[in-house]
Amino acid sequence: DTGVSQNPRHKITKRGQNVTFRCDPISEHNRLYWYRQTLGQGPEFLTYFQNEAQLEKSRLLSDRFSAERPKGSFSTLEIQRTEQGDSAMYLCASTLRRVGEASNTGELFFGEGSRLTVL
Amino acid sequence: AQSVAQPEDQVNVAEGNPLTVKCTYSVSGNPYLFWYVQYPNRGLQFLLKYITGDNLVKGSYGFEAEFNKSQTSFHLKKPSALVSDSALYFCAVRDPSHQTGANNLFFGTGTRLTVIP
Numbered sequence: 001d002t003g004v005s006q007n008p009r010h011k012i013t014k015r016g017q018n019v020t021f022r023c024d025p026i027s028e029h030n031r032l033y034w035y036r037q038t039l040g041q042g043p044e045f046l047t048y049f050q051n052e053a054q055l056e057k058s059r060l061l062s063d064r065f066s067a068e069r070p071k072g073s074f075s076t077l078e079i080q081r082t083e084q085g086d087s088a089m090y091l092c093a094s095t096l097r098r099v100g101e102a103s104n105t106g107e108l109f110f111g112e113g114s115r116l117t118v119l
Numbered sequence: 120a121q122s123v124a125q126p127e128d129q130v131n132v133a134e135g136n137p138l139t140v141k142c143t144y145s146v147s148g149n150p151y152l153f154w155y156v157q158y159p160n161r162g163l164q165f166l167l168k169y170i171t172g173d174n175l176v177k178g179s180y181g182f183e184a185e186f187n188k189s190q191t192s193f194h195l196k197k198p199s200a201l202v203s204d205s206a207l208y209f210c211a212v213r214d215p216s217h218q219t220g221a222n223n224l225f226f227g228t229g230t231r232l233t234v235i236p
Contacts, residue, residue, distance in 0.1 A: 004162070033223075042123075042209050042226030043163070056222065091163070097222075104213070104222050105170045107153060110163040 002026060004111035006092050012117045013082055020078045021114040025094030032075050033108060034067055035091040036060065043091055049075060050097065082118045089113040121146040121214040125227035132200045133235050140195040140208050140230045148216030152193040153224060154184055157207040166208075169193060180204070200234045207231050 005024040013019050025032050030051050035043035046065070047057045051072035061067075064082075069075040079086055093108035122145045132138045144150055154166040167178025174186040184195045193210060208231075211224040 031222075040228065042211075042228050043224075045223045045225070048222060093163075104215070105151060105168075107165040107168055108163075108224060109165070110155075112160070112162040 004092055004094055004109055006090075006111035006114050008114060009112065010115045010117075012119065014119050015084060016081055018078065018080045019082060019116060020076055021090050021092075021116075023075045023077070023092030023094075023111060025073070025075070025092070026096075026109055027073075029094035029096045029109070030072070031095045031097050031104075032069055033093040033095075034075070034077050035093065037089045037091055037113070038087075046077075079116070082116075084118045087116055087118045089115050121150075121212050121225050123210050123212050123225055123227035125208075125210055125230045127230050128228075129231045129233070131233045131235060134202055135199050138197050138200045138204070138232065138234070140210075140232060142193045142195065142210030142227060143191050144193060144210070144212045145191065146212060146214040146216075148214050150193075151213040151215060152184075152186060153211040153213070154178065154182070154193075154195050155209045155211060155226075157209065157229075159206075163209065166195070200232075202234045202236050205232055205234045 033048040034046040037043045045058050046061050047067050049069040064080045067077045091113045093110045095106045095108050124143045152169040155163040157163050169176050169186045177183045182197050207229045209229050210227045
């Protein structure tokens, strides 16, 4: 399968624990995004990477959240000291931004998501 | 700031009838507009996009959407609905002129489409 892969698909944890999600994008894609989706809402942007550089972070990304993409391929999203309000589906997406492209016209390709439940 | 509104949480349509899922947007510049579909336990799947050019764009599974600048709308349509079209549909916008949001997609809250056999 050559799509975006996320794991684990489901994570149940107790409040205060740390969790980490991994995303493997489509191999030739240089941009990687993290979104959060709660019930009844559309996906909300968290952060994105161009290769290994984290270029933008949403105000939703509190200090307890950290994302990395160390080699410009897979990415991890860590949530420290989880709270019940962190319960959500965490979505990863990737796209290819071509050199010389004036602006990003490409669609995002999404993984199936990692569902977090904080008890 | 850019935003998207999907005024209907739920749309029901009989199989074989035409369907419309509504979307309006707000951006400061010229928008890039997208439709995605989400089936149960599946990731978001891209359906179609409008970047520039012809206001009527065609996408996957027989869907199309019409960009209307004066009404700031990008409604999703299909001439004849199938039961298998039942899913959650999201409209999304990107504003390439926006200083910090030019590279992000902003999503609406979604519309659940149910096609009744």
